[in-house]
Amino acid sequence: MSETVVTRFAPSPTGFLHIGGARTALFNWLFAKSLGGKMLLRIEDTDRARSTEAAIAAILDGLTWLGLDWDGEPVFQFARAARHREAVEQMLADGRAYRCYATAQELEEMRAAAQAEGRPPRYDGRWRDRPASEAPADRPPAIRLRAPTEGETVVEDLVQGRVVIPNKDLDDLVLLRSDGTPTYMLAVVVDDHDMGVTHVIRGVDHLTNAARQTQIYAALGWPVPKMAHIPLIHGPDGAKLSKRHGALGAEAYREMGFLPEALRNYLARLGWSHGDDEIFSTAQAIEWFDIADVGRSAARFDMAKLSNLNGHYMRATPDDELLAAFRASLPYLPGGPEAAARLEATGRWSAFEGALPGLKERAKTLVELLDGARFLTDARPLAIEPAAAALLTPEARALLASLHGRLTTLEPWSATGAEEIVRTLAEEAGVKLGALAQPLRAALTGRKTSPGIFDVLVALGKEESLARIADQATGA
């Protein structure tokens, strides 16, 4: 009755962990966690030519970064080939499978003929009932499933509902290749069964496979696990996800400066919802997750929303935690290692820490955070951006000269103290605060936008601040 739920994530190691796969893993994980079950990991490496060690490492790394853990050791499918063959022997003995000696060329002709006649391309069953005596001795056979030709195969899907596929549209799929290696279709069934998988959650692109696999389960006399085929993720243009927008590996999101918890939150909302809740912790997601609340239509990947969510998470993360996350991801950010070196060399990590509250308010990603902090490590004389240079008019430079003089006397060096001096000077000079603050910002940061200018003054420290002001002040 209350059997323990077991799900699995089964990527094939032919590339990185792309975003669709990441969400599939997340749903499996959320589902298992919400029901106190387990999520297993299986590496589908039966395609020896395309599977690589690097891809396996990238997938494990991606899952780990995203915070999705799995129970037990990963199962490597290829290592289980003997067991897969064993299952086929059983089907052969039971008459549920047969040897097929059709050549690749024959199959090709079959497909071409079918296409020419407007029929769906499928195997014509030419060896289905041929006696063993007719078997050619010069080539090894492939083993095919003796699939039902009439009736229909039904998949009771937790997301898609009842899906009915006419058996006439499903041909006798290959179980064992002529070289004796198992096919994916067979391996999945045997492995899911042996691993005790109770719920198969994967992309809808496997929906038709679910019907074929159901036939294999039937031939083996095994119970079919519960199925849930979740919709795919599309690109912003509605087409299949491509490199251009979102079909990137998890590590690409790390490089773009996203926080794993933000990505998890975003991915969870793609296809699944809990009322109007948009922002929620992983703990809440686990508590709320219900496969019945997964929708059936494909979702488009929206970078803008991900960014917004990430910005929210950055602002909500306590400074010390964010600092730790930032330091940890620095090696992966563009220009990150160099920035880390500069921060180290100039001893400005503490300045960075001081500026963090103001910085994180203005950044949607860690990359933006890094960029916003650039003024901290830039060496004098500062390179002034064109837009900022326009602020440094002769009048402004003169004002900065006066400011420099007054700031010299400020002790202790504080934001409130500096603010008072700046405001007083602006008032005495008969200009609005902005007329002084903006040139000051340009002098201090080389830009026209930055955190609050008094906070910048503090983050930079008295000596550096005065030096930068002097660099831009007239006659100073």
Add this chain to the structure above:
RNA sequence: GCUCCCAUCGUCUAGCGGUCUAGGACGUCGCCCUCUCACGGCGAAAACAGGGGUUCGAGUCCCCUUGGGAGCGCCA
């Protein structure tokens, strides 16, 4: 071509026959806050693909059309 799936604002979605003059979020556009940019606050524009049914009543159920998507390998 065949089979299957999908269809609410630009996007993600709430909605599970009446409480929908359709709600939230992102994005967009105003206004406020303000030393800049953000943040925050307030407000606006913005959707039930079309057509038939069923029903006292349909965004919600059924059918068709249209438009998307996926699958049709001795790949996974």
